[in-house]
Amino acid sequence: MFDGGDSNVRKFNTVNRRVFILKIAKGIIFTGIVARLFSLQITENKKYLTLSDKNRLREWRLPPVRGEFEDYFGNVVAGNTKVYQLHVVPEQVEDFKYLMVRLKNILSLSDKQFSKIVKKKKQQKPWETLIISESLTWDQFSKVNFYLHELSGAKPVLSVARSYPYKANYTHVLGYVAQASESDLLENEEIKNKHVPGLRVGKTGLEKTFENSLIGTNSVKRYEVNAFGKRINQVDFKEGEKGQKVKLTIDTEIQKLCNELLAEKSGSISVMDIFTGEIVAMHSSPSFDPNLFMYGISYKDWDLIRKNPLKPLINKTISGLYSPGSTIKPIVALSALENDVISTKFKVNCTGKMEMYGQTYHCWKKKGHGIVDLRDAIKQSCDTYFYEMSRRLGVDRLNITAKRFGLGNTVFKNLYTEEKKGLVPSTKWKKNALGKGWVLGETLITGIGQGYIQTTPLQLCLMTAQLANGGFKIFPRITVDKNQESLEKIKYKMKESLKITNENSSSLIRSAEEIFYKGEKEYNKLFRNQENIKFVLEAMSASTNEVRGTSYRSRIDDPKYKFAGKTGTAQVKKITKLQRELDLDTAQIPYEERDHAWYVAFGPYKDPRYALCVLVEHGGSGSATAAPLAKKLMKKIIDRHEEREKIRKNNLVDI
């Protein structure tokens, strides 16, 4: 001030002026920062709050508890057991190798198991859960938990696995569950929504069909996590619902007997209520224990199942196709009677063979049956009689009757994806499928259940049931449905259909398909004249209960158990002249060339209620192999009848 003079004043003025400019600039910048704070904290607060919650909250979905299957009597046939599993998400593990070596020691894994896990890890994406073990023992589980602080990334999980207490008995009925695959997720929205690592879903059978009601809902745990994904505390727990229970119409006692009867054999047994269509038993042999799949099946076991020549993986009852053999004769006879081709008095002289257009058609009895009428022909299963009758009937009329009684179409609507339709030939079919005209000789062999005709065991069971109930359409089912019609109502409806169709017989003309796909359940009559049905049933009874009947040896005289049936012996190969002359015993023929043994039956004869079908693959003759099994089975079925009726009446009260 004193020595600076003018220059100093200018200097002070400059600096003061410039500071003033700076102050304004600072004010503006601070206002800008406040504005930014305002926009973040006030205007966009919601958005950032959500982001913050997304940061800190994680949901852990637990696998849903799968619904159970129960048999008709309420026994659990597919349930759940607790299993302890160990999961690792490779992406979240800092040092995977170290962790694996530690786990190998703690769980004492074998080198083979170890390398399998490492291989599995390479196959999947790093963020996918790697299941180190499907089932830890309690010891292993507690050990892992004890060392958990050293095993960052390892997650011990309490999970549930499917268990099948009756092991091999229900394998084909229920199917099995296994880890959901990518295609399961793509095909089923429900599975996709509920998926957690290690979730098991139905792969075949009813487990697959009823997936959406069985699956249940996930329990959800919400945790607060820190930036490293470590759980800090549990915020919320929402318990999921167990999947719905599915009740089967099957009687485990009978099912078990079926398994025993077919032990060491390849074949199928099915039992059906002839009015309600309830499947009482349905078994395919050989079977296998589905519990093997629970913890992941070993290669050895899987190979045993897969490579077994008796094909345990196939549900023969619904997807095995066979020539029905003589079991089709009641339908052929019925068709001939219904179409007035012959009368019951019509007679044929059986000499053991029949010549036609230069071809010889043999009867199973070399010496021939002599002069037989229709009743005898069914009773003794005379092939010559049926050649002559089918010749007169023609394949197309037979086709209509057979289809009406359930052949050539699936028995269940959409229950089993693997179910086969089978084939009932007709001239039109051959023209379309093979491009050739029908040959009369083919009609003859169709009439004894050989040739093109292909049926599943369950179709034959249904056919027998629909004959046994007096010739009415029924609707087979394997699950108990709350809305199902009662036995009394079904019987009433059948009677009603009798009245209506007697006045207007045009319903007879309706094709089988039309009846099958009709949504409403009408228990329509499948005949023109009920006398014809009665005649056929009586002839079947003769076949079982009269001397010279094909299954006379397997009869039961006690009227309580008395049943009627029809044997069948289906050739799998054309018999050569040489073989005919040799006339070998079953045991002397190679297994693959032996005949299939069939038996269809219904009982009790005085008031029929159940129909059954037994097939023993390559079992030889129906009367020797299949009929004795049916005898034991029928006895059991009728013994169990009262128990079953109790449950049925209880169910009525429930509804």
Added chain:
Amino acid sequence: MFEQSSYSEQYTFFQKLRSFDFVLIFCVLCLGIISNFSMYSTDGGEFLYHSKSHFIRFVTFFSMMIFLSFFNLRFWHSTAYLFYTITLGFLIWASMYGVTASGSQRWINLYFINLQPSELMKIAIIVCFARYFHREQMSNINSFKNIILSMAILLLPILLVVSQPDLGTSILIAISGVIVLWLAGFNIKYFIYSGLTLIISLPFVISMLKPYQKQRVLTFFNPDRDPLGAGYQIIQSKIAVGSGGLTGKGFLKGTQSYLEFLPEKHTDFIFTLFSEEHGFIGSVILLILYGILIFRILNIGSHSRSFFGKLFCYGFGSAIFVYVAVNMSMVLGLLPIVGSPLPIMSYGGSSMLATMIGLSIVMSTKIHSKQIIH
């Protein structure tokens, strides 16, 4: 002249104490208390390492500031070059024997403290320039010699700090230095020229940047480019601030920091934590405290009769403003992430020490505002 100076020496202790700026002290204390509570929160609501050492540092350096305030302004004037030279020496020392941490050689080990000389340089450069222009005639200020010399004074430490590497601090030193130069009376056209030169040379500079620095600049322009890598800090910081809302999540209840989503919450991102817990209202209050602090410093400068004190206060006030503005803009996603602590609030001894030294010079200016220095 001599009389003037002898007059000033007549101040007694109590006179000096009476002329303390209590508003300034109040602001510093408030900020100190807030910073200690925030530090307590970063430790998860416990009195642990960070909160303890921050508390000790604040108490020590605050007392030191009060003590240094009694020093005559002339002392600062006479030691200004020495201060600058020593700090520069420290910087050279750091570049040669410095302690390396997280890829940068910034610290020197003084046995009782790990000193970050670049933080001291923030003050030293202002002191140095204040001294340099104190005697300079207005007509001489824009002389060639002055320009070259002041450029040298400024660029030498900047180059040393950049080479550590510490881009953030060097930018802050540069900005505060440039502001002082401008306040001192440098012609505006020089700044325009050098600004243009800088813009033209920017591509070359960028090409010389370290990869992580380049990454940061690029990430600033688009944080979502790499949400888990370099953009993570900005995104998480914005989420923390934004989720705070009007009143905040409450003391010790900031989930973003408590659950460790916030990076560097003790140092550069302390404001984010504060803002998350205390919301818009708390943030504005904090901003107002800083505003008052800066305003008081500038005010003290305007009342000073010595050009040294005046220029220092203006320079220091502006520097504090720059630190606050850069730090806040950075955590609010308005600027790229460069290391720049928030004065007083952030954890860090050197930064606290530098700020307190600066404040004590300001206080000394206030006490000796009537004094004229030769």
